[in-house]
Amino acid sequence: xxxxxxxxxxxxxxxxxxxxxxxxxxxxxxxxxxxxxxxxxxxxxxxxxxxxxxxxxxxxxxxxxxxxxxxxxxxxxxxxxxxxxxxxxxxxxxxxxxxxxxxxxxxxxxxxxxxxxxxxxxxxxxxxxxxxxxxxxxxxxxxxxxxxxxxxxxxxxxxxxxxxxxxxxxxxxxxxxxxxxxxxxxxxxxxxxxxxxxxxxxxxxxxxx
Amino acid sequence: xxxxxxxxxxxxxxxxxxxxxxxxxxxxxxxxxxxxxxxxxxxxxxxxxxxxxxxxxxxxxxxxxxxxxxxxxxxxxxxxxxxxxxxxxxxxxxxxxxxxxxxxxxxxxxxxxxxxxxxxxxxxxxxxxxxxxxxxxxxxxxxxxxxxxxxxxxxxxxxxxxxxxxxxxxxxxxxxxxxxxxxxxxxxxxxxxxxxxxxxxxxxxxxxxxxxxxxxxxxxxxxxxxxxxxxxxxxxxxxxxxxxx
Amino acid sequence: xxxxxxxxxxxxxxxxxxxxxxxxxxxxxxxxxxxxxxxxxxxxxxxxxxxxxxxxxxxxxxxxxxxxxxxxxxxxxxxxxxxxxxxxxxxxxxxxxxxxxxxxxxxxxxxxxxxxxxxxxxxxxxxxxxxxxxxxxxxxxxxxxxxxxxxxxxxxxxxxxxxxxxxxxxxxxxxxxxxxxxxxxxxxxxxxxxxxxxxxxxxxxxxxxxxxxxxxxxxxxxxxxxxxxxxxxxxxxxxxxxxxxxx
Amino acid sequence: xxxxxxxxxxxxxxxxxxxxxxxxxxxxxxxxxxxxxxxxxxxxxxxxxxxxxx
Numbered sequence: 001x002x003x004x005x006x007x008x009x010x011x012x013x014x015x016x017x018x019x020x021x022x023x024x025x026x027x028x029x030x031x032x033x034x035x036x037x038x039x040x041x042x043x044x045x046x047x048x049x050x051x052x053x054x055x056x057x058x059x060x061x062x063x064x065x066x067x068x069x070x071x072x073x074x075x076x077x078x079x080x081x082x083x084x085x086x087x088x089x090x091x092x093x094x095x096x097x098x099x100x101x102x103x104x105x106x107x108x109x110x111x112x113x114x115x116x117x118x119x120x121x122x123x124x125x126x127x128x129x130x131x132x133x134x135x136x137x138x139x140x141x142x143x144x145x146x147x148x149x150x151x152x153x154x155x156x157x158x159x160x161x162x163x164x165x166x167x168x169x170x171x172x173x174x175x176x177x178x179x180x181x182x183x184x185x186x187x188x189x190x191x192x193x194x195x196x197x198x199x200x201x202x203x204x205x206x207x208x209x
Numbered sequence: 210x211x212x213x214x215x216x217x218x219x220x221x222x223x224x225x226x227x228x229x230x231x232x233x234x235x236x237x238x239x240x241x242x243x244x245x246x247x248x249x250x251x252x253x254x255x256x257x258x259x260x261x262x263x264x265x266x267x268x269x270x271x272x273x274x275x276x277x278x279x280x281x282x283x284x285x286x287x288x289x290x291x292x293x294x295x296x297x298x299x300x301x302x303x304x305x306x307x308x309x310x311x312x313x314x315x316x317x318x319x320x321x322x323x324x325x326x327x328x329x330x331x332x333x334x335x336x337x338x339x340x341x342x343x344x345x346x347x348x349x350x351x352x353x354x355x356x357x358x359x360x361x362x363x364x365x366x367x368x369x370x371x372x373x374x375x376x377x378x379x380x381x382x383x384x385x386x387x388x389x390x391x392x393x394x395x396x397x398x399x400x401x402x403x404x405x406x407x408x409x410x411x412x413x414x415x416x417x418x419x420x421x422x423x424x425x426x427x428x429x430x431x432x433x434x435x436x437x438x439x440x441x442x443x444x445x446x447x448x449x450x451x452x453x454x
Numbered sequence: 455x456x457x458x459x460x461x462x463x464x465x466x467x468x469x470x471x472x473x474x475x476x477x478x479x480x481x482x483x484x485x486x487x488x489x490x491x492x493x494x495x496x497x498x499x500x501x502x503x504x505x506x507x508x509x510x511x512x513x514x515x516x517x518x519x520x521x522x523x524x525x526x527x528x529x530x531x532x533x534x535x536x537x538x539x540x541x542x543x544x545x546x547x548x549x550x551x552x553x554x555x556x557x558x559x560x561x562x563x564x565x566x567x568x569x570x571x572x573x574x575x576x577x578x579x580x581x582x583x584x585x586x587x588x589x590x591x592x593x594x595x596x597x598x599x600x601x602x603x604x605x606x607x608x609x610x611x612x613x614x615x616x617x618x619x620x621x622x623x624x625x626x627x628x629x630x631x632x633x634x635x636x637x638x639x640x641x642x643x644x645x646x647x648x649x650x651x652x653x654x655x656x657x658x659x660x661x662x663x664x665x666x667x668x669x670x671x672x673x674x675x676x677x678x679x680x681x682x683x684x685x686x687x688x689x690x691x692x693x694x695x696x697x698x699x700x701x
Numbered sequence: 702x703x704x705x706x707x708x709x710x711x712x713x714x715x716x717x718x719x720x721x722x723x724x725x726x727x728x729x730x731x732x733x734x735x736x737x738x739x740x741x742x743x744x745x746x747x748x749x750x751x752x753x754x755x
């Protein structure tokens with residue numbers, strides 16, 4: 001089993017007339033967290049979507065465990081969790097139902113496992129209410145529960161602390177810390193500081209042209 | 210390396226220059242063949258024993274109908290190539306094909322109707338060939354509609370490529386089903402093309418027209434291709450040379 | 455922290471085993487994708503019955519437009535039923551992927567490690583269960599109002615049921631292709647209807663033969679062939695289109 | 702000549718067919734050339750804009 005690692009080699013991405021990613025290099029090993037910063041519109045989201053294989057870079061490649069991810073996309077996807085700007089939740093379903101379907105498509109989960117995860121993010125009071133009645137912060141917490149439930153080594157998080165109160169932000173930090181302790185990798189696009197210990201934290205600053 | 214030619218075909222500056230050089234090599238023979246075919250078809254070929262001079266519509270109807278199918282197939286092959294190898298030039302070819310094909314499909318429909326009036330006594334007959342041609346026109350219009358509805362050129366390329374491939378799988382099915390449907394409801398059509406018994410004086414002009422139209426398609430395609438390649442490019446250096454007056 | 459399957463001190467090794475042993479089988483994944491759509495549809499029952507009501511209204515229009523004479527309506531009944539079925543199934547298509555694209559579900563499907571083609575097939579199956587099957591069950595009722603004899607009912611149900619499989623699949627491709635486009639309704643029809651014409655031809659013929667009391671096996675088999683071809687190819691095309699849309 | 706133009710009584714069908722096809726052929730040439738001219742113009746404009754910015 002090769003070492004868990006994520007590399008981006010010389011990534012170039014164009015969106016229409018804009019050269020969004022201009023030769024981005026990154027390398028991340030197990031137990032490390034990369035914090036991607038930069039003003040709006042500098043390609044943080046595009047970088048995450050390129051890393052997870054949704055977007056095709058015009059040049060360069062992404063390596064997972066030393067292998068080009070294009071050679072086995074489903075295998076790579078089974079190893080990663082990507083949470084975008086909006087938590088991927090159905091407003092007509094409850095948090096419990098949401099997680100049951102969302103995570104269930106990827107891996108088998110038991111009911112107690114699911115309830116534990118929801119309890120962990122403080123959702124036991126409202127886990128059976130339709131998501132449309134929840135606040136933005138509560139939705140974000142459900143997404144965090146899903147993230148934990150996926151049990152995958154690579155996390156790609158786009159602004160994971162948006163809409164969260166101080167306690168919620170600490171929860172994000174705690175989850176990331178645990179993920180790193182397990183030898184997992186985290187790439188987070190974020191405006192402010194991630195609340196995790198600095199030793200494992202690395203930075204990538206994106207800037208405008 | 211055996212694959213060099215393939216990679217070179219994917220290079221926009223190379224294609225832009227090549228298309229410019231090749232255009233006259235298709236345009237002039239196309240012109241000569243069409244003029245020759247017209248003379249042969251209108252003047253030299255004898256009137257048909259059954260349809261008289263009315264049959265001469267074949268010399269414009271058949272090439273148009275041939276174009277409608279050939280261009281669609283070319284478009285789908287180019288689109289598929291673009292999808293599989295993520296080749297921008299192939300998408301540019303597909304994008305260039307659609308308006309040409311649609312216009313000739315329209316010509317095939319109208320000339321078919323004009324031929325139908327003296328043969329059937331009505332302009333429109335639900336003849337399988339004409340019905341298929343009509344559906345093909347809808348397919349072209351759908352393709353062009355989808356393309357124009359998507360702002361981003363690359364996304365438009367790839368989305369419409371999927372549609373072109375789906376469409377080309379459907380064309381034979383549509384043709385078969387329409388023929389099947391027609392055979393239930395009426396006698397076989399009078400409009401028979403390219404009868405094996407056609408004398409050479411009739412057949413040769415037809416073949417000239419078919420080949421002439423095909424070459425004409427490639428000539429127009431090459432001009433359009435240059436435009437499409439240009440609009441997909443961002444690298445300034447070769448464009449500056451290409452467009453400097 | 456007991457909710458983590460591999461959450462022990464020894465970290466990496468446990469995580470690896472947890473991931474590799476518990477991934478969902480393709481069958482489970484498809485079952486979940488399908489049951490999620492069914493559950494969502496039953497939460498929004500209003501949208502569920504709209505295509506059916508539309509079908510009923512369209513079939514009512516024809517007697518008003520042509521004649522109330524059942525003997526004459528019987529002749530046009532196959533065409534009326536099939537055009538109405540085609541349009542009703544089209545009506546529900548715009549929403550097939552729209553919500554999922556909007557709330558990120560499609561993105562998660564594409565990144566789930568499962569085959570996107572397969573998951574979209576499951577979604578299309580759900581769509582058929584929610585529109586095609588009810589239409590097939592309703593078609594005989596509409597047929598009766600057009601003077602169709604009771605003996606034709608099995609033939610009508612069978613042909614609409616099989617034909618609507620093909621319609622759902624063709625529609626799924628159209629819906630996926632028009633995902634990123636605002637006000638895509640007219641374009642969706644323009645893309646989908648020409649592709650659906652063979653289904654209309656064979657379906658109407660099967661219905662006609664059923665009404666006349668003839669053997670309708672041949673057109674029904676052709677419909678079946680179209681459905682099989684759709685099953686094998688349409689989800690692939692839809693998945694390609696969805697991926698492009700996520701780019 | 703008159704006989705040729707009459708097309709054995711089919712003139713009303715033959716000549717419009719040829720005419721329409723000719724129009725389509727010519728239009729294809731015109732449209733293609735106009736498209737190329739326009740995208741060259743566009744490319745030149747883009748170059749000028751980029752040149753002005755840097």
